[in-house]
Amino acid sequence: MAKSTTTLFLLSCSIALVLLNGCMGQGRMREMQGNECQIDRLTALEPTHRIQAEGGLTEVWDTQDQQFQCSGVSVIRRTIEPNGLLLPSFTSGPELIYIEQGNGISGLMIPGCPETFESMSQESWREGMERGMRGGRFQDQHQKIRHLRQGHIFAMPAGVAHWAYNSGNEPLVAVILIDTSNHANQLDKDYPKRFYLAGKPQQEHSRHHHRGGESQRGEHGSDGNVFSGLDTKSVAQSFGVSEDIAEKLQAKQDERGNIVLVQEGLHVIKPPSSRSYDDEREQRHRSPRSNGLEETICSARLSENIDDPSKADVYSPEAGRLTTLNSFNLPILSNLRLSAEKGVLYRNAIMAPHYNLNAHSIIYGVRGRGRIQIVNAQGNSVFDDELRQGQLVVVPQNFAVVKQAGEEGFEWIAFKTCENALFQTLAGRTSAIRAMPVEVISNIYQISREQAYRLKFSRSETTLFRPENQGRQRREMAA
Incomplete structure (x- = not known):
């Protein structure tokens, strides 16, 4: 019996240590050079560089600031104007995206996941491909689209391409943290790399940006998307299209930046927006029978309304x-x-x-x-x-x-x-001071027992x- 009790006690301690130290091991590979976190002074930081695009603005914090070097992250803020479309891109590190203001939609291109949003039945897919359109409207299939709302946080895995569109009447503002020191990022730990699938956007994080100031569209013409450096003929053959279309993919003459304007609005297949439906779905995910293990990467819940x-x-x-x-x-x-x-x-x-x-x-x-x-x-x-x-x-x-x-x-x-x-x-009420005996408090702070008692119990809040x-x-x- 004593042996069983001892075993149970050791198991409980082991579980507690795992919970406390779960982020201190292999999960985060912080390769610090020197003493980045030996900080003598912190300051309130604001963006040091602004990149103006046709349909919005990207503001960048200086990743070389000691505070970011210590924490191993980078931060940007995007403002997408109404009818603005953020070009699809991905990074080598995971992202957390907080919607500070506005509403919109976003699409993710997750490798291996099916195209479950469709404008026609599966039986008519072959006929639709042959005709290209039905009843004057193009047929389409694509991966799931998610609604963006103020107060939502989105979790974006490394390497997953995504786009966003402002479908509201006010600017859509998002604050984005990129975890450059995460084990998923095997590229540059100082300047995170963003890979675009379209357009000719500037790199958000680069050494010349952090001198401060603002860049206009087309100011740095050397940047491009993942197709820009490929041979035009190879791109055309890969997609089975003409070289004229391939040149459009390479976007060598596109000076709109990373956020473009959609002149007549974006019309895509998406379910109606329903907050009550979203709330019911979130409650199902939190039911006692659900612990997240049933999720696959294709069906995983990626957002939560943290403002609720x-x-x-x-x-x-x-x-x-x-x-x-x-x-x-x-x-x-x-x-x-x-x-x-x-x-x-x-x-x-x-x-x-x-x-x-x-x-x-x-x-x-x-x-x-x-x-x-x-x-x-x-x-x-x-x-x-x-x-x-x-x-x-x-x-x-x-x-x-x-x-x-x-x-x-x-x-x-x-x-x-x-x-x-x-x-x-x-x-x-749940503090470290509250957890100590009055006698200990009295001695370590050189105060009377009455004073120690008041110090310990004066605050009833947690x-x-x-x-x-x-x-x-x-x-x-x-x-």
Whole structure:
């Protein structure tokens, strides 16, 4: 009996260690040269380079900044104007895409997956191919199309080509994190490579870009797509088309950039947009019988609405909410080795001082502004400043951080470099301080037992704290 108990105990400890350290081994190959994370000062970062295209704008953060070198990621922001079409492309590292604003649709070209969206029955496919069109309309088949909505996060595996179209009436804004240090990326760890299937776009990350400034369409004519460098005749023979069409694929005279305008709107086969249907589908994925193992790469759920208040993991009517997206509620993230967190703090509210156990955290301001303080291993403040909408800051692993909203509140999205990122609070009901005996607290901080007791039990909240003046007013009323 004792042996069985010991075995069970060791098994429980092993499972706990796997959960805690799942991102520290073979999943992420961080080949750091020197001490990239020995940071003495952090700054709120804004894009350093802008690439203007016909149908939108791409803004690029400097990947050579020490914060990105430490975290091993790159970040861009795309603004696609109404009727703008982002040309299909893929990267060598996985991506997390957060839709900050707007609505649209996106298509993925996943290798080996069937074309399940079709405008006719299977029986008429051969006849449609022979005639090319029926009733004045072209017949079509293609892979699944997904709706893009504000608040959604999309997980994009490495090497999967995808396009996006703004079908709404306002700009579609997406913040994109590329994990360059992921084991899937075997190319350049400093400057991620994006491979386009059409057009003649500029490379988003290159050494000459990070001097700052803005590039217009056609300013760097040497860039191209995957067909540009092939022999025109070979392209024509590969597709069974004329060389004139092959030259169109190579796009050597196309100066529209990576986002083009569709003059009469994009008409593709897609199911009607239904939020209630999406919610029901997500609930089915979360049912007790579903753990994600039944998904294939073709049917995998790739997105989640992280802005939905009903999905919050932590909620306080007086302080705000916190929503976590990881491999447990979006299984595809276990392959990407990434996760995310959406935070909303009401006016002057605070997120408890905490640190990330097993991940770097890339914090992007979505709305409002908030004061963020970050402390390194030496106990020195490396960041104490305001983070505004559109700015980002990197919090290295284990650095202590505290966030407090300004007068208008503060919202952020945090990308984390682990599929199951964990954080430990330093104040509040589930904090490290709360876990210690009063006598220990009294001795380590050289305070009385009464003071240690108040220090340990003064905050009843777990993660999100209401402003202290509100808490004081409540205590005075209760007294």
